[in-house]
Structures are given as C-alpha cells and as structure tokens.
Amino acid sequence: MPCKAIAVANQKGGTGKTATTLSLGVALARRGRRVLLVDTDPQGDLTKSLGWADPDSIATTVATHIAAVIEGADEDPRAGILGHREGVDLMPANIELASLEMAVFMAMSRERILKTWAEPLRADYDYILFDCAPTLGIIPVNALVAADGVIIPVSAEYLPASGMAGLLKTVGRVRRQINPGLSVEGILVTLYDSRNNLARDVERAIREQYGAALRVFDTVVPRAVSAAESAAAGESVFSYDASGRAARAFADLAEEVDRRG
Ligand SMILES: Nc1ncnc2c1ncn2[C@@H]1O[C@H](COP(=O)(O)OP(=O)(O)OP(=O)(O)O)[C@@H](O)[C@H]1O
Ligand SMILES: [Mg+2]
Numbered sequence: 001m002p003c004k005a006i007a008v009a010n011q012k013g014g015t016g017k018t019a020t021t022l023s024l025g026v027a028l029a030r031r032g033r034r035v036l037l038v039d040t041d042p043q044g045d046l047t048k049s050l051g052w053a054d055p056d057s058i059a060t061t062v063a064t065h066i067a068a069v070i071e072g073a074d075e076d077p078r079a080g081i082l083g084h085r086e087g088v089d090l091m092p093a094n095i096e097l098a099s100l101e102m103a104v105f106m107a108m109s110r111e112r113i114l115k116t117w118a119e120p121l122r123a124d125y126d127y128i129l130f131d132c133a134p135t136l137g138i139i140p141v142n143a144l145v146a147a148d149g150v151i152i153p154v155s156a157e158y159l160p161a162s163g164m165a166g167l168l169k170t171v172g173r174v175r176r177q178i179n180p181g182l183s184v185e186g187i188l189v190t191l192y193d194s195r196n197n198l199a200r201d202v203e204r205a206i207r208e209q210y211g212a213a214l215r216v217f218d219t220v221v222p223r224a225v226s227a228a229e230s231a232a233a234g235e236s237v238f239s240y241d242a243s244g245r246a247a248r249a250f251a252d253l254a255e256e257v258d259r260r261g
Pocket of ligand 2: 017018019041043046131132133
C-alpha cells in the first residue's frame with residue numbers, strides 16, 4: 001500500500017492529539033502496518049509518552065532534520081529514528097525545535113521543510129503520523145503540507161469552539177495554496193464521558209455541524225484513567241490495559257482509518 005501521512009492537529013490545547021497519535025499508531029502497527037510517529041511539538045509530549053523521559057537529552061531529533069533541510073546539509077533522513085517495543089518508530093522532538101522556529105520562518109519554502117525531510121521515508125512506512133503542537137504556527141503548517149490527511153481530535157468536554165473554524169480555514173488555505181491533496185481524514189471526539197450530559201451534547205453538535213461536509217469518526221474515544229496512566233508509564237493503552245475501553249476505541253479507530261486506506 002502507498003504510504004499515508006496524517007497530521008493530528010488542533011490548535012486548542014489538551015484535546016488528545018498526542019494520545020491519539022500514539023494509540024492510533026500502535027493500533028495500526030498491531031494491524032501489521034509499518035508506522036512512523038513524528039513528534040513536532042517542542043514540548044516533546046509524544047516522545048515522553050513513549051518512554052523517553054528526558055527528550056532534551058536526545059541528540060538527533062526532528063529539529064536536527066529541519067535544520068539540515070534549511071542549511072541544505074546532507075543528512076540521512078533516517079538518522080535518529082527510535083524503535084519502540086510496541087512496534088512503532090519515533091522521530092522525537094525536544095525544546096530545540098522552539099529555537100528553530102525563526103529560522104524556519106526565514107527559510108526558503110518555509111512551509112515545505114518537514115515534507116522535504118519526510119518524503120524519502122514514505123518508502124519505508126505505511127503510515128507517518130505527525131503529532132502537532134497546539135498552535136496554527138509554521139511547524140503545524142509544515143505538518144499539514146507534508147500530510148495527505150488531517151485528523152482533528154476534539155474534546156467532548158467543551159462545546160465545539162470557534163477554534164475549529166480557524167483550523168479548517170488553515171487546512172483550506174494549505175490545500176488551495178500548497179498541498180491540493182490534503183483532506184480532512186476525520187474529526188475525532190475524545191475525552192468522552194458518557195455520564196456527562198455535556199459530552200453527549202458536544203458529540204451531537206459536532207456530528208450535526210460538521211457531519212454533512214466532513215467525516216466524523218464513528219469511534220469516540222472515552223475518557224479513561226488507563227489512557228492518562230499509560231502515557232505516564234511510557235507505553236500505549238494496549239500494553240497498559242489491552243482490554244480497556246480506550247484500547248478498544250483506538251483499535252476501532254485504526255480500523256476506520258485503515259479501511260479508507
Ligand atoms: N482518553 C483519555 N482519557 C483520559 N485522559 C486522557 C485521554 N486522552 C488524553 N488524556 C489526558 O489528557 C491530557 C491531554 O491529552 P493529550 O496530551 O493527548 O492532548 P494534546 O491535545 O496532545 O495536548 P496539547 O495541546 O498540550 O499538545 C493528558 O494529560 C492526557 O494524559
Ligand atoms: Mg500534545
């Protein structure tokens with residue numbers, strides 16, 4: 001199968017982007033897919049969630065590759081890829097990425113830098129998932145340019161904010177101006193607590209507001225203690241609590257994503 005690159009993005013903080021990148025990635029690997037996860041958040045949350053507790057001590061990160069592309073240096077795009085015991089590969093990130101932002105901004109073809117690095121890696125993977133920071137800045141835009149699709153995790157704990165409009169506008173602009181192949185892979189309702197009336201209202205509102213024009217995944221990710229605890233333990237919900245609700249949800253999500261191919 002041709003490689004599919006997906007950006008997991010929402011400029012709103014704490015909507016489950018990192019958890020979705022990690023757990024969807026592991027779920028796809030469990031389906032036999034070759035998966036590369038790319039941390040593009042200087043916080044390094046994805047890197048930490050996979051067990052690298054001190055991202056700032058990692059020498060080769062996505063920032064190394066971005067710097068190499070900007071300088072036109074000859075760097076092996078595979079350098080620094082870490083293997084995780086659950087079958088996914090990781091390109092980590094750390095705080096160095098934050099100090100590179102201005103250089104990216106000043107660079108030639110500043111929106112295409114991540115794509116230039118990631119393109120040769122498509123030969124090695126079935127899926128490349130980019131975990132984005134909660135901004136609409138130049139690095140997430142780079143992820144949208146490098147991607148074929150975007151998954152938008154939305155928290156069921158807040159009414160769908162106007163932020164969604166901003167994100168969809170950015171996706172539209174990237175599509176028109178740089179990456180015509182970019183599609184909205186789907187909106188994903190996360191942090192869903194079925195005992196909470198608001199959560200049900202939020203899910204309904206999202207399906208009503210966006211369901212006609214965009215795919216809203218059938219799968220809803222429940223708020224589950226195991227999901228928060230597994231990240232702290234440096235592993236996925238699958239090795240932490242394989243029979244739990246969160247693991248089941250991400251297995252279902254992987255099926256939905258994989259079905260479309
Ligand atoms: N299904 C879940 N159930 C319970 N807690 C969760 C779940 N998913 C994520 N969390 C917790 O909620 C918090 C936010 O999740 P996460 O870090 O994935 O969001 P994010 O969108 O990546 O945040 P940021 O915008 O800061 O990058 C984290 O503490 C995480 O452990
Ligand atoms: Mg995150």
